Amino acid sequence: MKRSEINRLIRETEAFLDSQNWKLPEWGYWSWEDWLRRNPDELGEILTKEMGWDITDFALGDFRNKGMVLFTVRNGSTPATSYEKPYCEKLLIVDDQQLCLAHFHWDKIEDIINRGGGTLKLRLNNANADESLDETNPVVVYVDGIRTELEAGGVLSLKPGQSVTLPQRNYHSFWGEGKVLIGEVSKINDDHTDNRFLDDSPRFPVIDEDEPIYRPLIGDYVKLTAK
Numbered sequence: 001m002k003r004s005e006i007n008r009l010i011r012e013t014e015a016f017l018d019s020q021n022w023k024l025p026e027w028g029y030w031s032w033e034d035w036l037r038r039n040p041d042e043l044g045e046i047l048t049k050e051m052g053w054d055i056t057d058f059a060l061g062d063f064r065n066k067g068m069v070l071f072t073v074r075n076g077s078t079p080a081t082s083y084e085k086p087y088c089e090k091l092l093i094v095d096d097q098q099l100c101l102a103h104f105h106w107d108k109i110e111d112i113i114n115r116g117g118g119t120l121k122l123r124l125n126n127a128n129a130d131e132s133l134d135e136t137n138p139v140v141v142y143v144d145g146i147r148t149e150l151e152a153g154g155v156l157s158l159k160p161g162q163s164v165t166l167p168q169r170n171y172h173s174f175w176g177e178g179k180v181l182i183g184e185v186s187k188i189n190d191d192h193t194d195n196r197f198l199d200d201s202p203r204f205p206v207i208d209e210d211e212p213i214y215r216p217l218i219g220d221y222v223k224l225t226a227k
């Protein structure tokens with residue numbers, strides 16, 4: 001992805017979050033120059049747990065149809081802190097008909113919440129023992145605590161305010177009908193080790209630096225500790 005596209009998407013997302021009356025932590029609005037002025041030692045929790053802006057097109061080059069904007073608000077404990085935090089909170093923004101590709105997590109259990117905007121659609125399948133897609137057996141999930149059974153590959157619709165708990169080894173892909181602000185409340189998140197994409201898609205984009213950074217993505221943090 002071009003940096004200019006990433007910068008534009010972050011500006012658009014900030015306007016969308018404003019429209020939903022959702023505010024980020026202060027550092028979510030820091031410029032790249034603000035980040036460079038800080039002592040990275042103070043930011044250990046943010047940098048090591050990869051909190052902050054994250055955009056993916058799954059390295060497919062078709063962000064409008066296959067991609068998502070994310071912001072990790074908090075994430076699990078780290079040697080940089082003196083406490084143990086066993087949870088994570090993220091925001092995920094998908095546009096109308098924009099798809100997050102099918103994947104499951106070996107470790108993470110997550111509640112996916114429609115925080116506002118359009119309707120969130122999720123296609124759900126169990127995973128077979130060999131991690132292929134189970135296209136036969138029904139899927140049981142809990143929608144705001146209510147036991148809900150879907151046929152394999154069935155599509156769940158969540159209106160604003162509704163959520164679903166996705167257990168481990170549950171293949172999920174999702175998209176918006178209209179632009180949707182999604183919340184995710186989960187166990188500790190590690191996008192480097194805990195995503196099993198059905199088609200082995202890369203999780204992070206390749207970036208073409210065609211203009212200066214507006215807000216850093218989590219992949220840019222290495223430049224702060226290396227400075």
Ligand SMILES: [Fe+2]
Pocket residue numbers: 103104105110172
């Ligand atoms: Fe997921």
